[in-house]
Amino acid sequence: MWNEQIDSYCERLDFTFWSEPVNALTNLAFVIAAIWIYPRTRGLPLARLLAGVLFAIGLGSFAFHTTATRWGALADTLPILAFILIYIFAATRDFFGLETWKSVLVTLMFFPYAAATVPLFAQLGLGSSAGYAPVPLLIFIYGLLLRPAAPKTARGLALGAAILCLSIVMRWLDMPLCGSFPLGTHFLWHLLNALMLAHMIAVYVNHMLEGRALGR
Template sequence: MDWTAQIDSYCERVDFTFWSEPANAVTNAAFLIAALFVWPMAKLLPGARALAIILFLIGLGSFAFHTTATRWGAMADSLPILAFILTYIFLASRDFFGLAGWRPYVLTLGFIPFAAVFTPIFAWVGMGSSAAYAPVPLLIFIYAFLLRHSAPQTARGLAIGAATLCVSIGFRMLDAPICGVFPLGTHFLWHLLNAVMLAHMIRVYGAHMLEGRATLG
């Protein structure tokens, strides 16, 4: 595979020069700012610290993709996102549901068949390439439902995060359809909302953990 092959996936890009997607590139700073915003709380908790670092890497990887528009850039973009999802599932399984031993690892790996089942369904209803992201808010809503009695504040925070991600995915889907009338596209809004959503999700996890410590204290 040629990792330097060029990819033209977004409305804003008109050629393969470095700054052909200025809005899509610059708005990745939102991920870096979000990571720094949650760091004071995250540094108190190893799990939240890992999520904040991955969030920072998401910004760097996405910037690489929206400037180089290459296959390697796409990989640098997608791997940190996958790492964030899997890390959060592991932490949620362990710390929200109290699973121990091998169980959080199995549940984390279970996201792969979960996504494999639901992604084609979302693609079938017309979500295009955004279908690959749709299983994520679905899973978060499921977690929120399961936690509604045992941890209502955490469940509410998860539901807000999932709803925000749904809106964000909507903007991602709109990028191509409205390109003819709005050449800037809407992908940059996907970045901005995702930065807010991911920071929110880290804060939800951190608040859950810190509340537990306070209760134990």
């Protein structure tokens, strides 16, 4: 079961290891982004954890785009889910000042939120990319709520959400454009996501450092 192979992307023509060379190698962007942001996370355990998960996203996605198996798909998606949940917790606790237990509850609410919104995005024809669409919406909501108290952080969140929206479009276009662009566009999802995730960590780090500077 776990070794069952999946052909989901335009670039893949067979089930050999290097059948998706561009999709596979562009996962280096996640690794490079994690190495770049890691030194800036010193003294911030959650930011450091996010950098580690970002590194794992690159490894997991590489595993999927080389093996094209169900276990590879799990290695690809679990680190992404982990990043989302850790960031929601960090943003809820440290951007809005909620107690830890309340932040945990808000984080767990992501699951019913996603269950309610993914079908709505699926109706827009996003296919499997609908599973990611609730995330930029949630980031925009956090940015809007945070705007009065921390406008710089809110702008950073809005930029991150905008990059993710573009990234999701690139993921969605991979198969529709396959006939005219055999390479596909999924590799752009990797490059834009690496940029976006490093940016989101930087937004969190900057917020925390500015808070310390102001004595908050």
